[in-house]
Amino acid sequence: MKVVIIYFSPCGSTGKVANFISKDFERLDWEVQLLNMTKDLDLFPNGDFLKFINRIESHDLLLIGGPIYIDHLHYNVLDLITRLPKADDISHSSNAGVFTTFGKITPGVGTAEACKELGKVGRKTWAALEVDSEHCVSRNIDYPISEGLPGDEVLELVKDFVEYLIKVVDDKERPLKDIESKLVSSFAEFPNLADERLVTINSFPDIEFNYDLCEQCYICVDKCPVNYLVIKDGYPTMLPDDICVHCTNCLYYCPNGAVVMDLYDKKSFYMKQLAKQKLEPDGISISRLIK
Numbered sequence: 001m002k003v004v005i006i007y008f009s010p011c012g013s014t015g016k017v018a019n020f021i022s023k024d025f026e027r028l029d030w031e032v033q034l035l036n037m038t039k040d041l042d043l044f045p046n047g048d049f050l051k052f053i054n055r056i057e058s059h060d061l062l063l064i065g066g067p068i069y070i071d072h073l074h075y076n077v078l079d080l081i082t083r084l085p086k087a088d089d090i091s092h093s094s095n096a097g098v099f100t101t102f103g104k105i106t107p108g109v110g111t112a113e114a115c116k117e118l119g120k121v122g123r124k125t126w127a128a129l130e131v132d133s134e135h136c137v138s139r140n141i142d143y144p145i146s147e148g149l150p151g152d153e154v155l156e157l158v159k160d161f162v163e164y165l166i167k168v169v170d171d172k173e174r175p176l177k178d179i180e181s182k183l184v185s186s187f188a189e190f191p192n193l194a195d196e197r198l199v200t201i202n203s204f205p206d207i208e209f210n211y212d213l214c215e216q217c218y219i220c221v222d223k224c225p226v227n228y229l230v231i232k233d234g235y236p237t238m239l240p241d242d243i244c245v246h247c248t249n250c251l252y253y254c255p256n257g258a259v260v261m262d263l264y265d266k267k268s269f270y271m272k273q274l275a276k277q278k279l280e281p282d283g284i285s286i287s288r289l290i291k
């Protein structure tokens with residue numbers, strides 16, 4: 001039996017979960033194809049989703065994972081799902097699962113969106129995992145949220161997720177319905193759901209470089225998950241088309257403070273979100289398995 005695990009992980013947490021899941025499947029003698037969207041040259045910056053999708057091998061189960069940005073599953077992941085070929089009985093099974101990581105504040109409607117889009121391409125989502133993880137933006141300020149997560153604390157949930165999916169695929173425990181119907185109410189819980197793409201473009205601080213401080217190490221270029229940063233005349237710079245996902249990796253990893261990103265910019269949603277979190281130190285949401 002074979003599982004294909006596709007994931008996007010700008011800052012690494014979703015990737016960690018993907019690897020935990022992969023190890024569990026291998027432990028149970030399943031074959032695994034891990035397909036990482038992050039930094040993939042077909043996808044970024046060219047957006048050649050079909051070329052990426054053509055690399056998906058035939059499988060009995062498809063898992064899709066990504067981070068929650070502004071209450072949504074990241075649009076790069078949703079874009080990929082909408083382009084998947086319809087499920088068939090030969091190589092693309094209709095069995096699916098979803099996993100998301102979020103920075104303590106909320107997993108939002110990410111799982112519900114993924115199920116809905118997977119449903120449109122003929123997949124049934126049997127289970128989903130929502131994992132409380134380090135808030136990547138909070139790495140840059142003095143009150144890190146869910147620092148170091150996910151780690152061993154999530155392994156039990158991962159095990160339950162994997163074992164349950166295997167039972168469903170093996171027909172040992174097959175529910176009448178997939179989880180999509182259980183999640184439709186999620187949308188009602190977020191009446192002011194923002195258009196993530198618009199918020200990203202209009203409300204997040206842009207990055208700039210202070211070339212006086214830059215020592216041309218290119219760590220920022222290496223850490224950019226969407227290959228938006230390139231080297232020009234020896235210095236890092238942005239591509240003309242803005243595909244920045246505002247993950248803050250470049251800011252966090254630059255050893256010389258040469259990446260400038262004003263997290264306290266008035267138009268920024270970052271601080272609003274994080275301030276909300278600070279008021280409730282235990283956070284609003286915890287990891288959970290939906291099945």
Ligand SMILES: Cc1cc2nc3c(=O)[nH]c(=O)nc-3n(C[C@H](O)[C@H](O)[C@H](O)COP(=O)(O)O)c2cc1C
Nearest residue numbers: 009010011012013014067069070071103105106136
């Ligand atoms: C632009 C942006 C928006 C985010 N929005 C949310 C959010 O709505 N809720 C939340 O709990 N975490 C939010 N986060 C935190 C990420 O979901 C979290 O750090 C996630 O684990 C990142 O996954 P990755 O490490 O695989 O990139 C946001 C992070 C960024 C950069």
Ligand code: SF4
Nearest residue numbers: 214215217218220254
């Ligand atoms: S990480 Fe900082 S110092 Fe290194 S190339 Fe990028 S901006 Fe320059």
Ligand code: SF4
Nearest residue numbers: 224244245247248250
């Ligand atoms: S430019 Fe910086 S903030 Fe934007 S996607 Fe790349 S690493 Fe993330």
